[in-house]
Amino acid sequence: MAITKFFNxxxxxxxxxxxxxxxxxxxxxxxxxxRIARKRAEADSLFHRYGITFAxxxxxxxxxxxxxxxxxxxxxxxxxxxxxxAGLRQRVKALNSFIHDIYHxxxxxxxxxxxxxxxxxxxxYRPEMQGVxxxxxxxxxxxxxxxxxxxAGEFYVLEDNLRVPSGVSYMLExxxxxxxxxPELFARHRVAPVEHxxxxxxxxxxxxxxxxxxxxxxxxxxxxxYNSAYFEHAFLAQQMGVELVEGQDLFVSEDxxxxxxxxxxxxxxxxxxRVDDDFLDPKYFRKDSMLGVPGLLDAYRAGRVTVSNAIGxxxxxxxxxxxxxxxxxxxxxGEEPILNNVxxxxxxxxxxxxxxxAHLPELxxxxxxxxxxxxxxxxxxxxxxxxxxxRKYLIANPEKYIAQPTLALSNCPTFVESGIAPRHLDLRPFxxxxxxxxxxxxxxxxxxxxxxxxxxxxxxxxxxxxxxxxEA
Amino acid sequence: MxxxxxxxxxWMARYMERAENTARILDVTYRLSLLPQNGExxxxxxxxxxxxxxxxxxxxxxxxxxSTEAVLEFMIFDRDNPGSIYRCLRATRENAHAVRGTLxxxxxxxxxxxxxxxxxxxVAKLLESGPGAFFExxxxxxxxxxxxxxxxxxxxxxxxxxxLGTFLERADNTARILEVKYLNLLPGADxxxxxxxxxxxxxxxxxxxxxxxxxxxxxxxQITPLRVAELLVLRADMPRSLAxxxxxxxxxxxxxxxxxxxETERLAGELESHLRFGRIERIFEGGFxxxxxxFRDRIFDLGCRISDDFLIPTSS
Numbered sequence: 001m002a003i004t005k006f007f008n009x010x011x012x013x014x015x016x017x018x019x020x021x022x023x024x025x026x027x028x029x030x031x032x033x034x035r036i037a038r039k040r041a042e043a044d045s046l047f048h049r050y051g052i053t054f055a056x057x058x059x060x061x062x063x064x065x066x067x068x069x070x071x072x073x074x075x076x077x078x079x080x081x082x083x084x085x086a087g088l089r090q091r092v093k094a095l096n097s098f099i100h101d102i103y104h105x106x107x108x109x110x111x112x113x114x115x116x117x118x119x120x121x122x123x124x125y126r127p128e129m130q131g132v133x134x135x136x137x138x139x140x141x142x143x144x145x146x147x148x149x150x151x152a153g154e155f156y157v158l159e160d161n162l163r164v165p166s167g168v169s170y171m172l173e174x175x176x177x178x179x180x181x182x183p184e185l186f187a188r189h190r191v192a193p194v195e196h197x198x199x200x201x202x203x204x205x206x207x208x209x210x211x212x213x214x215x216x217x218x219x220x221x222x223x224x225x226y227n228s229a230y231f232e233h234a235f236l237a238q239q240m241g242v243e244l245v246e247g248q249d250l251f252v253s254e255d256x257x258x259x260x261x262x263x264x265x266x267x268x269x270x271x272x273x274r275v276d277d278d279f280l281d282p283k284y285f286r287k288d289s290m291l292g293v294p295g296l297l298d299a300y301r302a303g304r305v306t307v308s309n310a311i312g313x314x315x316x317x318x319x320x321x322x323x324x325x326x327x328x329x330x331x332x333x334g335e336e337p338i339l340n341n342v343x344x345x346x347x348x349x350x351x352x353x354x355x356x357x358a359h360l361p362e363l364x365x366x367x368x369x370x371x372x373x374x375x376x377x378x379x380x381x382x383x384x385x386x387x388x389x390x391r392k393y394l395i396a397n398p399e400k401y402i403a404q405p406t407l408a409l410s411n412c413p414t415f416v417e418s419g420i421a422p423r424h425l426d427l428r429p430f431x432x433x434x435x436x437x438x439x440x441x442x443x444x445x446x447x448x449x450x451x452x453x454x455x456x457x458x459x460x461x462x463x464x465x466x467x468x469x470x471e472a
Numbered sequence: 473m474x475x476x477x478x479x480x481x482x483w484m485a486r487y488m489e490r491a492e493n494t495a496r497i498l499d500v501t502y503r504l505s506l507l508p509q510n511g512e513x514x515x516x517x518x519x520x521x522x523x524x525x526x527x528x529x530x531x532x533x534x535x536x537x538x539s540t541e542a543v544l545e546f547m548i549f550d551r552d553n554p555g556s557i558y559r560c561l562r563a564t565r566e567n568a569h570a571v572r573g574t575l576x577x578x579x580x581x582x583x584x585x586x587x588x589x590x591x592x593x594x595v596a597k598l599l600e601s602g603p604g605a606f607f608e609x610x611x612x613x614x615x616x617x618x619x620x621x622x623x624x625x626x627x628x629x630x631x632x633x634x635x636l637g638t639f640l641e642r643a644d645n646t647a648r649i650l651e652v653k654y655l656n657l658l659p660g661a662d663x664x665x666x667x668x669x670x671x672x673x674x675x676x677x678x679x680x681x682x683x684x685x686x687x688x689x690x691x692x693x694q695i696t697p698l699r700v701a702e703l704l705v706l707r708a709d710m711p712r713s714l715a716x717x718x719x720x721x722x723x724x725x726x727x728x729x730x731x732x733x734x735e736t737e738r739l740a741g742e743l744e745s746h747l748r749f750g751r752i753e754r755i756f757e758g759g760f761x762x763x764x765x766x767f768r769d770r771i772f773d774l775g776c777r778i779s780d781d782f783l784i785p786t787s788s
Contacts, residue, residue: 051572051584225570238573249474260475262629262782263730 007153007410008422009074020077020470023188028072036071039181040415043069046180052173052231068463069174070414071181074425074445078472081192081441084147084155084429087338088439090329092143092431095160095316097332099139102315103129108331114324122321123369124314126277128284132301135208136435139310140317142201142272143431144168144443147339149410156340156407158426160325162317163309164274167444168197168430169232172239174444174466190471192441197430198239200438205240205270207434208306216269216306218242219259221250223275223291228459233274247275252295255302270306271296277311319368319402320346342407348399356403357394360387363403364454365394378454380406409454412465414447424448426456427467441469477571478633479783484567484583485621485637491560492614493645497521497652498547499607500680505540507672518543524651527555544603545595557610561590564617576624579617586613629728636724636778643717644771646681647764650704653677654761674700681712701760702752714767715747721774728782736777743770 005013010021017025028036047053047066076084101108102119109116119125144165146158175194179186202218209216222233224246237244249259250268258265273280279289281296299305315321323344326337345352345363356363365377377390394401411422429443445465446456456462501521505514515538522528522543530553535542550556565587572580589609598606618638625631653673674695678684683703690707691699708715722740729737755763 048588049581049585050577051569051580225566230569234573243474243477244571244573245474246476249476262473262475262478262633262728 006408006422006424007149007151009149009410009412009425020075024073024075024185027185027188040071043071043177043181046177047173050173052170067170067458068449069177070447070463070465071178072413072415072420073178073466073468074412074427075468075470076442077470081469083338085439085441087155087157088145088147088429088431089437090333090335090338091145091157091160091325092140092433093437094325094329094332095143095162096137096139096433098328099162099310099313099316100134100137101332103132103312108328111331113327113331114321118320118324119315122315122318124277124312124318126312126315128297128301129310129312133303134310135210135306136433138208138433139313141204141208141308141310141433143433144428145431146426146428147443148407148426150407153410154340156342157325158342158407159319160317160322161428162313164229164276165428165430166229166232166274167428167446169235170464171430171442171444171467172197172235174464178466189468192469192471194440194442197440198236200432200440201236201272202240202242204432204434204438205272205306205308207436208308209269210303210306213269217267218270218272219245219250219268221245221247221271221273221275223247223279227274229274236272242272247279247289247291247293250293250296252293252299255295255299255304257293257296257299257305268305270308272308277314280307280311319344319366320348322402342404345403347394347401347403352403353394353398356401357391359403360391362406364406365390365401365403368400368402376455378406381452381454406454412447414449414463414465416449416451421451423451424454424456425465442467473574473629473633475783477574478629479779480567480571481574481630481633482637482778482783484564484571485634486641487560487564487567488583488614488617489638489641490555490645491557491564492611493642493649494525494547494555494557494560495607495610496680497525497645497649498544499604500649500676501652502540502544502603502607503676503679504673514538514540521652524648525555527553530555541595541599544598548598548603548606549593549595558590561587561610561613574630576620578624579620582613582617582620586617589613632724632728633782635720636728639717639720639724640771640775640778642712643714643721644768646704646712646714646717647768647771649677649681650701651761651764654764671695678703683710683712686710698752698756701756705755706747706750706752708748715744718744718747725778730781733781736774736781739770739777740774743767743774 009018010025011017044066047069053066098108102125106116108114109119140162142165144161144167146161147155148158149155171194205218206216218240219242220233220237220240222230222244224230227233234244243259245259251258251260257268257271259268275291278286279291281292281294282289283294284297285292296305296307297311300307300311323341323346326341329335329337345356347353347356356365360377361379361382363379365379367375377386379387409424409426411424413420414423416423425445425447427443427445429439432438445467446458446462447465448454448456449461449463458464501517505517518538518540519528522531531543531546534550535546546553546556548557551558553559565583568575568580568583593606621631621634625634674697675684678687678695678700681704687695687700687703690703703710703713705714707713708719710716718740722737722744725733725737725740
């Protein structure tokens with residue numbers, strides 16, 4: 001499959017500017033280049049001063065970097081957002097039903113829609129959660145679903161992030177930055193607001209409090225100041241007005257979670273945790289974890305504390321489960337999926353492995369349990385040596401990989417060293433599920449800044465853009 | 473509030489205050505080193521200062537002799553010296569970073585910006601513009617940070633622990649600044665009359681704690697050691713004095729009071745009362761240097777107690 005043409009978010013194939021970008025394009029052409037250059041420099045210095053940074057693993061500890069911010073927004077017209085939103089809500093509902101089912105009656109397995117061993121032998125499946133009831137049957141209260149536009153402009157879901165999805169703080173900070181730098185643009189466009197996300201998140205978390213708790217104490221649990229997403233943890237805690245805690249600040253006594261305060265122990269009811277399952281409770285999971293709280297799982301299973309997202313949600317966003325999501329939508333909701341899945345070859349199947357090995361230069365190969373753009377092969381952008389290295393990995397451990405056709409990701413004009421050039425992007429909208437499902441319009445747009453690159457992850461040199469959903 | 477949060481706030485404030493006072497001590501010593509005198513006296517001055525700051529051994533491990541350049545580099549830039557201004561500002565920023573959600577964004581940004589700027593300073597730049605400009609900068613960043621704290625933070629527990637850190641550190645540091653001056657006196661020497669005629673030394677000391685004009689205003693007379701000591705020890709209206717610092721420590725402490733802090737509050741109150749009702753002549757009778765050392769020991773003890781009562785409590 002040769003990639004020849006990309007969908008451009010701003011301009012149509014005939015070179016004309018798409019209607020929803022007309023206002024911005026006009027502004028861009030009439031604004032002097034030196035003013036834009038000044039504003040871009042100002043944005044950089046503001047991000048530095050605000051300390052809106054992320055830590056990079058593998059570099060000297062405590063190294064903080066800015067995520068490059070691009071001032072050309074990604075604009076989505078109202079109508080398009082409407083169907084995207086409906087598709088996302090549908091998808092997350094089905095995924096929550098699936099996780100509930102897996103940890104209870106496993107009807108989808110009994111019905112034969114998904115091979116049982118795919119789920120039950122998955123490292124992300126937590127037997128400790130079997131039969132545990134969680135408030136509102138909601139497991140993934142916060143989902144960040146990665147969506148791309150490809151081909152002639154249709155949307156595909158690339159990945160469902162149901163464990164500890166990050167990036168929402170950048171969505172909010174990007175908007176704040178755009179409004180500060182270019183207020184005139186917001187006077188010209190009716191951009192749907194996103195600033196109420198922290199309120200919505202707090203509302204969602206409170207709605208999931210243990211039964212009988214009327215005024216719940218919510219906390220955000222972070223691995224600490226050296227975590228790559230620490231900025232976001234602190235940001236969300238502050239915006240919600242709740243405590244940002246580390247594992248060492250909490251303890252469990254008689255199945256109740258408390259935090260250590262200057263006025264003695266104080267009960268905690270809802271934990272928005274940004275710590276992976278493995279590190280949550282050294283009593284049950286990784287024994288060497290310094291980030292967790294011993295006994296947390298006991299309190300959780302006793303229904304005395306809510307942990308969000310629930311323990312064991314990873315079983316549903318694993319790349320080996322991803323191909324079955326359309327089936328889940330049909331099974332649990334009785335609906336046809338609104339959003340497309342990317343065709344996926346599961347290398348554990350001999351015929352899929354054979355196909356993958358024969359078409360490596362065209363495919364994207366991903367580790368089933370990988371995340372953050374680490375450990376993947378983008379066939380068309382790789383050297384012969386890289387492809388041959390991956391071939392060896394695949395033959396040695398086929399069950400660890402999936403392969404997908406290389407999508408012709410849409411692109412959007414972006415400021416780069418040589419001026420303005422098209423760069424590929426994706427979109428991560430956030431779906432909040434509590435007593436109701438809620439979303440803010442838009443999400444985080446990530447852009448691959450290297451020419452031709454299809455990898456948008458910030459750890460791989462990606463940047464971000466403000467995302468505008470235009471109100472009709 | 474979380475004990476860990478209180479701990480970070482307390483130390484964030486202490487390190488900022490320490491950076492400021494280190495700049496003050498360096499500034500006064502540097503200026504005194506420029507007065508006409510022989511090389512040995514200059515060396516003695518620097519070694520005395522390092523001794524009071526309990527950094528003499530660390531310095532000598534790295535430098536064979538005392539020179540103005542070497543001491544300035546050690547006290548400003550040395551990354552291995554926990555007392556250097558570089559390390560203090562880094563620790564301020566690290567503590568602020570750990571609780572950035574508890575701070576107003578303006579306060580966090582102030583601390584972050586100070587640190588980013590500090591990283592850009594070099595010895596060469598410093599010597600080019602003269603160390604005085606750098607010390608001014610540190611003082612102003614500290615003023616700014618304090619102003620932003622008072623001007624933007626909610627008057628709740630978080631602010632109390634910040635203030636507690638600021639004044640406990642200041643009480644210790646002001647005592648040290650006074651000790652530098654008295655260090656080279658032999659025990660038993662007449663402290664009251666010592667260097668009485670040395671106008672420049674006393675005025676430099678006053679300037680280092682921004683008290684020169686204050687002295688003139690309060691005493692309307694010539695500068696004498698006894699009055700300088702009275703101003704910096706007993707005058708509660710002098711913002712950098714021991715009395716003022718202890719008054720703030722005590723009042724902030726009573727406002728965060730908890731079930732286990734009664735004895736700590738009592739000790740702070742006792743120390744404050746001594747300062748409030750004390751007379752400088754009596755203090756000198758018992759030996760001023762000894763008084764300052766005792767005072768610092770009690771400040772150290774208070775710091776440990778605050779830590780045990782509020783900041784690192786044992787489980788449940």
